[in-house]
Amino acid sequence: MSSIDFEVELTDVEREIQTTLHRFAAEEMRPAGEKLDKLHDPQDVIDPASLLWEIFDKYDELGIADLQTADSDLTPVQRARLQAIILEELAWGDSGLALSLACRGMGRMYSMLSGQKDLIERFAAPGNKEIGCWAITEPDHGSDTLAMSEPHFKDASIKPNCVARKDGDEYVIHGQKSSWVSNGPIATMATLFCTIEGDRGFEGGGVAIVPMDLAGVSKGKPLDKIGQRALPQGEIFFDEVRIPEAYMISNQDTYAASLNMQLTIANSFMGVTFAGVARAAFDLARQYAAERVQGGKPINQHQSVKLRLFDMFRKVETASSFCRKVQIYNNTSGDAKLHYAIASKTYCTKVAFEVASEAVQIYGGNGLSREYPVEKLMRDARASMIEDGCNEVLSIVGAAHL
Ligand SMILES: Cc1cc2nc3c(=O)[nH]c(=O)nc-3n(C[C@H](O)[C@H](O)[C@H](O)COP(=O)(O)OP(=O)(O)OC[C@H]3O[C@@H](n4cnc5c(N)ncnc54)[C@H](O)[C@@H]3O)c2cc1C
Structure with missing residues (x-):
């Protein structure tokens, strides 16, 4: 039994969507993710002929995004449950592509x-x-921009790399965001979390919607990294970019609440995504252990492999249940809780890395070979423990809510 089957409360519609998504993940996303992972030059991931665009188009053809909008017939709880199911399945296929889609x-x-x-x-x-991205990390400020519970967050003597200043009925943005902006190289709009000129430090930030075709916007080259290689990442530069005042949708007074909301959404989301990666690694390891023969019998008949598999199974199931609970609560209660979202993200990404690493062990030498799929999952999961905030820094922020 896999976690797909272990879900008594799924409605027929949810089960049907899960089955469709699982097929899409297995037949389209995983093969595409593996090919994109092996491209030597990250620039090729965003080439017009890249499989990335094919995945975008095929995903759109499924019509799944329409189900997730507020004007669909689904109740908020049904929508949130469905979102968790969809994300977990997409990430089971390929986390880099799942995150790019998101x-x-x-x-x-x-x-x-x-x-x-x-x-x-x-x-x-x-x-x-149109293609969105979330731009917050700066070359000199990674954790600094997220650790909102720490004293430095209000320290105006720490200089940000990207600042917006008010000029009449416009804001003028100057500076840059770091090479870690997911979808940065392909984005047509950025949700920009930057500092607004003043004396309030990172706390005095703003959230601006910036179309990427505005004068003064330019982009860096796609980043070369060890995991989630299908997810294009890169810098965004702002050279005196002018936006109407109304595009600054959150200002110094509301910024902390906006960041809290964005972190809650992103962390809940990351939890579900990496529960999917953990399950992918477990499924592969279980299958391999049934096929690989040593000592005259399949290795899953050896006691230590059995124990290892059961430990992986327990982690996958607890991660999957917890992140789904958080995702549903945070999207429906009207009282979303950041520390639960952070618990979900930090727990599920850690589980994904541990389970993928155990999968490598079960594959033996083959686990280290790029001809087999599990070393990629381990690299993908490794990146997730830094992605959208280092797990330890997020935990410090979460602890402030206990
Ligand atoms: C795959 C991936 C996707 C990403 N996507 C995006 C994206 O879409 N948009 C975006 O803007 N950014 C994105 N990021 C960037 C990510 O949010 C940052 O990498 C992260 O916040 C850490 O910042 P840093 O890399 O500068 O590390 P640093 O902040 O320099 O941290 C270095 C080390 O110091 C520790 N540390 C730092 N400050 C503290 C503190 N106050 N207390 C205790 N320990 C501390 C950290 O835990 C870490 O171990 C992504 C990153 C990855 C890996």
């Missing part, structure tokens, strides 16, 4: 929040091909 959709959410007609028409219209 960041792509950010433009929609933030345009809707802005209430601005022109932004909604461009970035939230059904079937639009």
